[in-house]
Amino acid sequence: MIKQKQMYIITLFVLTLMWILPAFPIINAGVEQDPEIIEKIDSLLTIMSLEEKLGQMTLVSSSFTPTGPVLRDDFKQLVREGKAGGIFNAFGAEYTRQLQQIAVEETRLGIPLLFGLDVIHGYRTIFPIPLAEAATWDPDLIEKASETAAAEAAASGVHWTFAPMVDVTRDPRWGRIAESAGEDPFMNSVFARARVRGFQGDDLNKLNTILATAKHYAAYGAAEGGRDYNTVDISERVLREVYLPPFKAAWDEGVRTFMTAFNEYDGVPATGNRFLLNSILRDEWGFTGFVVTDYTSIPEMVTHGAAVDTAAAAAMALHANVDMDMQAVVYLEKLPGLLKEGRISEKQIDNTVRRILYTKFELGLFDDPYRYSDTGREEETILNQDFLGTALEVAKKAIVLLKNEDQLLPLSDDIEKIAVLGPLADDNFHPLGSWRAAGRREDTVTLIQGLNNYISDKTEIVHIRGVDFRDTSKEGFKEAVELARDSDIAIVAVGEEADMSGEAASRATLILPGVQEEFLKEIYETGTPVVMILMAGRPLQITWANDNIPAIVNAWFLGTQTGNAIAEVLFGHYNPGGKLPVTYPAEVGQVPVYYYHKNTGRPKDPDYRFTSKYIDAPTSPLYPFGYGLSYTTFSYDDLKLDKNVLTPDDTLHISVSVTNAGKFEGDEVVQLYTRTLAASVTRPVKELRDFKRITLAPGETTTVDFFLHPSQLRFYDSGMNYGLESGTIKVLVGTNSIDVLVAEFELELK
Numbered sequence: 191m192i193k194q195k196q197m198y199i200i201t202l203f204v205l206t207l208m209w210i211l212p213a214f215p216i217i218n219a220g221v222e223q224d225p226e227i228i229e230k231i232d233s234l235l236t237i238m239s240l241e242e243k244l245g246q247m248t249l250v251s252s253s254f255t256p257t258g259p260v261l262r263d264d265f266k267q268l269v270r271e272g273k274a275g276g277i278f279n280a281f282g283a284e285y286t287r288q289l290q291q292i293a294v295e296e297t298r299l300g301i302p303l304l305f306g307l308d309v310i311h312g313y314r315t316i317f318p319i320p321l322a323e324a325a326t327w328d329p330d331l332i333e334k335a336s337e338t339a340a341a342e343a344a345a346s347g348v349h350w351t352f353a354p355m356v357d358v359t360r361d362p363r364w365g366r367i368a369e370s371a372g373e374d375p376f377m378n379s380v381f382a383r384a385r386v387r388g389f390q391g392d393d394l395n396k397l398n399t400i401l402a403t404a405k406h407y408a409a410y411g412a413a414e415g416g417r418d419y420n421t422v423d424i425s426e427r428v429l430r431e432v433y434l435p436p437f438k439a440a441w442d443e444g445v446r447t448f449m450t451a452f453n454e455y456d457g458v459p460a461t462g463n464r465f466l467l468n469s470i471l472r473d474e475w476g477f478t479g480f481v482v483t484d485y486t487s488i489p490e491m492v493t494h495g496a497a498v499d500t501a502a503a504a505a506m507a508l509h510a511n512v513d514m515d516m517q518a519v520v521y522l523e524k525l526p527g528l529l530k531e532g533r534i535s536e537k538q539i540d541n542t543v544r545r546i547l548y549t550k551f552e553l554g555l556f557d558d559p560y561r562y563s564d565t566g567r568e569e570e571t572i573l574n575q576d577f578l579g580t581a582l583e584v585a586k587k588a589i590v591l592l593k594n595e596d597q598l599l600p601l602s603d604d605i606e607k608i609a610v611l612g613p614l615a616d617d618n619f620h621p622l623g624s625w626r627a628a629g630r631r632e633d634t635v636t637l638i639q640g641l642n643n644y645i646s647d648k649t650e651i652v653h654i655r656g657v658d659f660r661d662t663s664k665e666g667f668k669e670a671v672e673l674a675r676d677s678d679i680a681i682v683a684v685g686e687e688a689d690m691s692g693e694a695a696s697r698a699t700l701i702l703p704g705v706q707e708e709f710l711k712e713i714y715e716t717g718t719p720v721v722m723i724l725m726a727g728r729p730l731q732i733t734w735a736n737d738n739i740p741a742i743v744n745a746w747f748l749g750t751q752t753g754n755a756i757a758e759v760l761f762g763h764y765n766p767g768g769k770l771p772v773t774y775p776a777e778v779g780q781v782p783v784y785y786y787h788k789n790t791g792r793p794k795d796p797d798y799r800f801t802s803k804y805i806d807a808p809t810s811p812l813y814p815f816g817y818g819l820s821y822t823t824f825s826y827d828d829l830k831l832d833k834n835v836l837t838p839d840d841t842l843h844i845s846v847s848v849t850n851a852g853k854f855e856g857d858e859v860v861q862l863y864t865r866t867l868a869a870s871v872t873r874p875v876k877e878l879r880d881f882k883r884i885t886l887a888p889g890e891t892t893t894v895d896f897f898l899h900p901s902q903l904r905f906y907d908s909g910m911n912y913g914l915e916s917g918t919i920k921v922l923v924g925t926n927s928i929d930v931l932v933a934e935f936e937l938e939l940k
Contacts, residue, residue: 227551246275272297276304286347287563302559309351310625313342315577318588319623322746324371324771326587327859329384336388341398345571347563350401354385356436360782363416365695368727372771379439386443404440405449409433422453446479461487462506480513480545513542585748585755590768591819595740600762603646609673614683623747624692640753657709675716683723691727700731729774767857769818776812785815785927786874816926822852829931842898850886863922
């Protein structure tokens with residue numbers, strides 16, 4: 191253990207050098223950085239050995255809840271030897287303090303560790319999965335949710351989250367759609383900004399903030415076949431118009447780290463892709479933070495066939511300015527030999543270490559390495575009532591009412607007997623969803639618990655599971671059918687297990703797993719009115735249910751407050767107003783099916799055979815993007831544009847009148863789309879440009895205003911020039927991507 195005197199001498203030496211050495215600029219500095227911090231880093235670099243530098247570039251997993259196969263369990267020894275700059279999957283104030291002590295008190299230079307964790311939708315207070323959070327269409331609320339997650343994580347010793355995931359995806363078979371904000375680049379961009387603001391705040395030195403990570407860079411959501419880790423083959427135009435905007439939005443909001451993707455782009459794995467990481471991220475955008483790989487993605491470039499061995503893979507990654515190697519320890523093992531052979535330079539290593547150390551200074555770790563590891567603060571912060579209240583608000587706003595035939599919902603307080611059935615009726619684990627961080631099942635309010643919190647004294651709840659997720663046994667059907675037949679209403683909670691979506695959880699089918707649909711059919715055949723509660727991490731194919739079940743509530747995976755949120759909606763204490771951030775297919779064979787598709791020269795025509803269609807399925811989705819019902823109804827009228835001709839120097843004022851024509855107060859998400867009718871490069875049939883979630887009392891009318899600037903209409907032309915073209919543009923405003931009012935204007939370039 192280093193003595194206090196020895197630590198004092200090293201610190202004094204670093205501070206002295208700080209005054210006599212010139213600052214070495216950080217590569218591609220696109221924003222202003224603190225020159226004092228840079229000088230301190232340069233001073234420190236002069237006394238660091240090569241091994242200590244490579245240690246800062248190495249991120250290894252604690253054996254505590256690893257996110258992948260544990261490749262080595264000697265992480266503590268690596269820390270002692272100065273060969274690790276960060277640890278992930280280590281959390282809890284006491285545990286992180288113990289590990290930090292090793293780094294600070296048992297290594298030569300005492301450089302503090304960076305602790306990272308997948309805080310994706312909450313730390314201990316678990317919020318709805320990110321796809322469900324996007325269904326709120328309320329970025330300010332999701333910023334607040336991210337603030338909560340950051341506060342809890344920071345109080346538990348975590349400095350860094352591997353979120354937000356901003357991958358646009360059109361394919362619900364891809365399990366990681368659960369972590370995204372859905373299929374639209376604009377929506378993903380809006381929520382990327384909100385989450386970065388929530389996690390990082392306005393000052394990373396504050397104890398309730400953590401570093402955010404924009405991942406997975408880039409185009410991971412376009413994996414072929416919806417199969418995780420699979421290849422991606424898209425044009426540069428699609429890359430730039432669809433998949434890159436959310437990453438650029440995250441950087442514009444100041445995100446400090448990027449994570450590379452597992453896929454390749456244009457034949458080169460993302461982790462070694464200089465076009466993505468150098469040409470675009472650093473040179474074009476001016477990104478000044480650091481880039482971390484995803485789990486073991488450097489050696490996986492050998493398996494991709496892009497590198498002959500791990501040494502070549504390490505060189506590829508470093509030449510692409512990848513700063514930190516997650517878990518593979520390839521930098522530590524291979525860069526010394528590459529340096530000796532002249533295949534890399536020490537200047538490259540120094541620039542990489544500068545970027546990593548800069549974030550540690552920003553977090554205040556050099557001032558006080560233990561500032562995040564305070565057990566008293568942790569105890570006061572975790573699961574406090576304000577956080578639980580926020581989680582409940584997000585969960586309620588995320589619920590999407592898909593069907594409500596004959597106004598079966600909301601349920602009356604006078605109901606005498608409710609049968610609550612299905613594998614998710616009394617489950618406290620799966621509603622937490624994938625990537626549940628430090629979430630605990632004992633904190634989860636189950637559906638039955640929530641119902642019991644809201645039913646009147648007149649109502650009796652009876653329950654049987656009746657069916658499992660994957661088991662094909664029907665032994666429980668008979669008793670469940672009897673309970674349903676003897677009840678006034680049957681609430682059937684079906685869906686996926688938590689880990690049937692998320693990483694490594696792609697599915698070839700989208701049907702309800704196991705025999706859940708058969709179970710649902712038998713309950714339906716009792717004649718008792720059925721409310722279907724659907725919990726899943728992706729859109730599922732529920733065509734039969736939509737045709738037969740009178741009420742369908744999409745409850746995603748809502749987290750800690752699941753039961754309370756659903757119960758408030760079912761009994762009308764809260765009027766659902768969530769909208770789908772992703773299209774629901776009628777058949778899996780339609781996939782990919784998404785709203786902002788291109789048109790064909792032969793669109794579907796029922797009166798002509800030779801048009802674009804299926805002969806055995808509809809081309810239209812089951813539920814369109816932006817869809818969601820309410821217990822009230824909203825009418826749209828009087829769509830106005832303040833001008834018929836728009837020039838590049840103008841702004842178009844768009845207004846629409848929205849009326850609550852029903853009997854309940856409710857939320858409506860007013861959505862603005864545009865369509866460019868003709869251009870040098872074909873444009874999508876619709877593009878989301880803005881949205882507003884509003885609340886209206888019964889009978890209330892309001893005018894909703896949007897302002898559209900020509901810069902929002904730019905696209906890449908046939909020469910890949912980003913700009914505007916003159917032409918006719920339609921404005922579409924409505925309750926979802928299909929049911930809209932339409933107006934148009936001319937865009938004229940001077």
